[in-house]
């Protein structure tokens with residue numbers, strides 16, 4: 417995603433919060449996109465069929481939620497998964513050291529988005545400007561995917577500071593704390609790298625990884641496995657706590 421588009425989207429998010437959570441009517445989308453998605457509920461012209469594995473487990477689960485939405489007749493897309501700490505800071509200072517109302521409670525490195533642990537899912541042409549039915553459908557799809565993959569998710573739809581587009585892994589703070597200990601405290605102020613995203617993928621979705629390997633098709637981007645992980649994958653039953661020990 418280009419930096420300019422990021423800026424536009426952030427401006428848009430800011431405006432939305434500025435209006436006390438009431439979504440603004442128009443997204444900065446092209447006329448082609450508007451023409452392609454004239455209705456809130458309709459058959460998706462470009463359905464989710466391929467999945468990305470390299471952006472961590474939440475991105476993968478987000479794609480599954482998008483797919484479930486499409487099955488229910490609601491077009492949807494992932495707007496954000498990763499958001500840089502720099503970008504988070506820009507949002508955070510608003511209403512604090514910069515003018516305007518507060519738009520987020522999360523300081524840099526304190527949002528699940530900095531660790532690829534959250535997605536924001538919206539309508540492709542209407543953005544947040546959708547009916548309550550749309551958000552209820554999304555809430556159902558979050559529950560379905562959570563159930564199907566055995567993963568605990570938080571949906572901002574139920575928060576007091578309501579954020580219906582936002583879905584995150586319930587234990588994301590574990591990743592934040594681990595990252596702080598293993599990376600930031602070592603003086604390396606960077607986001608999770610590709611290897612770390614992979615390890616997290618194994619941790620959250622072991623069965624997805626295992627079934628890919630059993631089919632003889634390693635997920636794209638995997639060249640070689642860490643021997644400990646290979647041994648763990650070879651075990652007949654998944655053992656998340658064992659993997660957690662390996663990772664901590």
Ligand SMILES: [Zn+2]
Nearest residue numbers: 534535536582
């Ligand atoms: Zn979010």
